[in-house]
Amino acid sequence: KQEVTQIPAALSVPEGENLVLNCSFTDSAIYNLQWFRQDPGKGLTSLLLIQSSQREQTSGRLNASLDKSSGRSTLYIAASQPGDSATYLCAVQKTTDSWGKLQFGAGTQVVVTP
Amino acid sequence: SAVISQKPSRDICQRGTSLTIQCQVDSQVTMMFWYRQQPGQSLTLIATANQGSEATYESGFVIDKFPISRPNLTFSTLTVSNMSPEDSSIYLCSVEAFRTSGTEQYFGPGTRLTVT
Numbered sequence: 001k002q003e004v005t006q007i008p009a010a011l012s013v014p015e016g017e018n019l020v021l022n023c024s025f026t027d028s029a030i031y032n033l034q035w036f037r038q039d040p041g042k043g044l045t046s047l048l049l050i051q052s053s054q055r056e057q058t059s060g061r062l063n064a065s066l067d068k069s070s071g072r073s074t075l076y077i078a079a080s081q082p083g084d085s086a087t088y089l090c091a092v093q094k095t096t097d098s099w100g101k102l103q104f105g106a107g108t109q110v111v112v113t114p
Numbered sequence: 115s116a117v118i119s120q121k122p123s124r125d126i127c128q129r130g131t132s133l134t135i136q137c138q139v140d141s142q143v144t145m146m147f148w149y150r151q152q153p154g155q156s157l158t159l160i161a162t163a164n165q166g167s168e169a170t171y172e173s174g175f176v177i178d179k180f181p182i183s184r185p186n187l188t189f190s191t192l193t194v195s196n197m198s199p200e201d202s203s204i205y206l207c208s209v210e211a212f213r214t215s216g217t218e219q220y221f222g223p224g225t226r227l228t229v230t
Binding site for chain 1 (some may be wrong): 115118120147155156157158159162172204206208213217218219220221222223224226
């Protein structure tokens with residue numbers, strides 16, 4: 001069974017520092033990996049999608065890498081801002097037969113202090 | 115991207131009652147998905163809803179407890195039946211969108227349910 005782990009569970013940094021969030025998964029037979037942001041009591045906002053054949057994706061200050069063979073993905077957020085405070089979730093879709101069946105990690109709660 | 119709305123956004127319900135949550139998408143989609151997020155936990159898939167067929171439930175979830183309707187390609191409902199405090203969660207619907215970069219999932223804003 002696929003297990004997705006996110007480390008650390010919580011992170012607090014001063015504004016301007018770079019954020020590094022880690023996601024690991026036990027079964028490397030994934031179709032894709034997706035990073036989401038969740039604000040308190042709200043739904044999920046998709047940040048980045050990485051296909052299994054890709055090594056990284058970038059959007060603005062966000063960069064996500066994927067090392068499928070070692071079962072790891074890292075989300076980098078450059079020059080953090082207080083507005084980046086949220087919970088960040090990674091999720092993997094195992095195979096093309098598992099449409100929509102995302103396996104989520106427990107999330108990393110990020111606080112960026114002014 | 116897909117824009118998803120849910121109703122209600124939140125509700126407080128009494129034990130033993132039922133609540134129906136609506137999910138509306140701004141475009142036609144083949145499959146819609148219902149997730150549950152219990153307090154302090156991550157998301158767990160409840161079921162997949164296809165238009166014109168019965169929903170497919172994940173292990174640990176049953177139709178009698180979580181009946182789902184999918185009357186057309188833009189709408190679905192999830193009912194939480196005979197509620198107990200353990201059903202207090204955020205319920206989210208999601209859809210897949212096929213993009214050049216791959217298959218991406220989008221989520222609604224969620225329905226926060228509190229059962230007293």
